[in-house]
Amino acid sequence: MIDFKQFVKYSKPGPRYTSYPTAVExxxxxxxxRYVEKLKNRDAKKxxxxxxxxxxxxxxxxxxxCNVxxxxxxxxxVRYIDYLTRELELLSQTMESSSDIVQFHFGGGTPTFFSAEQLDGIMNTVKKHFPNFTEDAEVSCEIDPRFFNEEQMKVLKKHGFTRISFGxxxxxxxxxxxxxxxxPYDITKEAxxxxRKYGVESINIDLIYGLPYQTLESFKKTLELAHSLDPDRLAVFNYAHVPWLKKTMRKLDETTIPSPDVKLAILQHTIDYFTTNGYKMIGMDHFAKPDDELFKAIEKGELHRxxxxxxxxxxxxxxxxxxxSIGEGEDYYAQNYKELPEYEAAIDAGxxxxxxxxxLSLDDRIRKAVIMDLMSNFKLDIEKIEKQFGIDFKEYFADALEALQPMVDEGLVAITDSAITVSQTGTLVIRNIAMPFDAYMQKHAASKKTFSKTV
Incomplete structure (x- = not known):
């Protein structure tokens, strides 16, 4: 039995590493x-x-x-769709748009807050400007079950959506x-x-632990109900309480939010529950069935984030x-305006x-490769990094390896000449294991209002 109180010391602000460098940089x-130059010069074969x-x-x-x-x-x-259409036109004029599209995702907000006709129109516009969707493209959409009907599902089916994620x-x-x-459960079940009726290949359910009034016992019931829906994947996120960034979070009573040791107990039970019911833990907070491509990717060490x-x-x-929205190239990240007036003004100006x-500098790219491998596959092939970037890993990351030593002593991570391997217990604090490789953490160390807590 794990003593979760020993992990409370790891409850500190830290990134989720959906990118490196993170968005605060x-x-x-x-x-x-410079961004336009990157788009114009990208290899269309990629x-x-x-x-x-x-x-x-x-x-x-x-x-x-989320930004909503x-x-x-x-x-x-209606106005937003008009601007999306014009943005797509500008992109197709700026860059070569003949590349194969291997992945497409509608995120929100609530994508199905838009009508079936509106969703159909957006997809037709996308395919007009970026027509080369591959036959095996992963086409997915986030859905709030409270806003979902059969007409919308018909549109998703028409446009080849293969994955749906239900909040x-x-x-x-x-x-x-x-x-x-x-x-209510019945609304989610019907969605x-x-x-399933329209043959969606992969259904994901999003859960969050660390919300007000949650207990280990109450979350056990949520897990059982979620499992009864037989999803192909589940994402079980640690609630990120950042009221200094999100005003709506200030409406929550912080005294009702579970403590770090309770959250860790919930996470450990979640891992035990799904792994004993035929799922595999994928990366930091996902679970998938053995026949899911994510499961197969992590077995090969080929999962990405x-x-x-x-x-x-x-x-x-x-x-x-x-x-x-945020885009990503081999050596850059690019983000669109966050406020509608600025977003619209740019497009109005052509x-x-x-x-x-x-x-990204070379150092950024090296650290990104290390952090993303740890976050995705819970393992790092040191020799692969050395060959890819021409470095002596132990020399380059001497400070990070030293910082990890207490976690090695606690059995959370193992370090050999050829690999860094995270133990099953170590996966509970994977963000903390990745953080020593983050060159930007030191300048944020004194701030409590940059990142959510890792536990």
Whole structure:
């Protein structure tokens, strides 16, 4: 039995590492002209992943850390589609758009807050400008089961959507009430059955632990209900409480949020529950069935991580489209404006709505490769990194290896001449294991308002 109190010392602010460098390092030093140059010069033979942000929600879920716009006005959605269309036109004029599209994702907000006709129109526009979707492309959409109907599902089917991710978070009524998201089990069950009816290949369910009023016993019930829906994948996220960034989080009673040792107990039970019920833990917070491609990728050490989560589609550029979207190239990240007036003004001026980003140095690229491998595969092939970048790993990362020694002594991680391997217990604090390799952590060490806590 694990003594979770020993892990409380690891409850410190730290990144989730959906990118490296993280978004807090993005700045306007990476200029518009430099970004356009990157797009113009990219190799069209290299595959593309496309992310489109549909930011609107009818009302706030108090736990949400996403960039959303709350509205009930139809004209706002119509206006946004017009600007998305113009952004896609500008992109196709700026870059070669004949690349194979191997991954596509609708994120939110609530993508299905848009009507079936609107979703169909957006997809037709995407395919007009970026037509080469591969036959095995991973085409996915985030869905709030409270806003999902058969007409929308028909559109998703028509456009080849193979994965759907349903937001649930928790099935306990007291938790749902506290976070302002009332979503009875039956609504979620009906949404999952609708997706199955139309042959969706992979269904994911999102849960969050660390929400107000959650206990180990209450979350056990949520896990059982989620399992009863027979999802192919589950994402079980650690709630990131950042009220200094998200005003809606200030509505939560912090005294009702579970303590770090309770959260760790919930996470350990979650891991035990799903692994004994036929799922494999994938990366930091995902679980998948053995026949899922994520499962197969982690067995081969080929899992990758980007802003869309875990993926098998490594070595591709990510094109972020829409308000606040983030794109990724081999040596840069680029983010669109976060506010609608600025986003619209750029497009009205005939420019891409690019706001800021970061161009990666060689050191950034080396550290990114190390951190992303640890976060994805819980293992790092030291020799592979040395060959890829021409470095002596133990010399280059002497300070990081020294910082990891206490975790080695506790059995959380093992270090040999050829590999760094995270133990099953160590996966509970994988963000902490990755952090010593982060060259930017020292300048944020004194700040409690940069990252959410790791535990």
């Amino acid at each position: 993005f700045s306007e030093d990476f200029t518009y002209d 595959p593309l992943s496309i992310y489109i942000h549909l930011p609107f929600c009818r009302s706030a879920c108090y736990f949400c850390g 716009v709350f509205t009930s006005k139809e004209e706002k959605k 649930v978070q928790d099935f306990e009524p007291i938790v749902q009430q506290a976070v302002h998201r009332i979503q 999952v059955e609708l997706a 980007n802003f869309q989560g875990y993926t098998t589609r490594g070595g591709v550029d990510l094109l972020g489209i829409g308000l606040t 420019k891409l709505p690019f706001w800021r980003g970061v161009e």
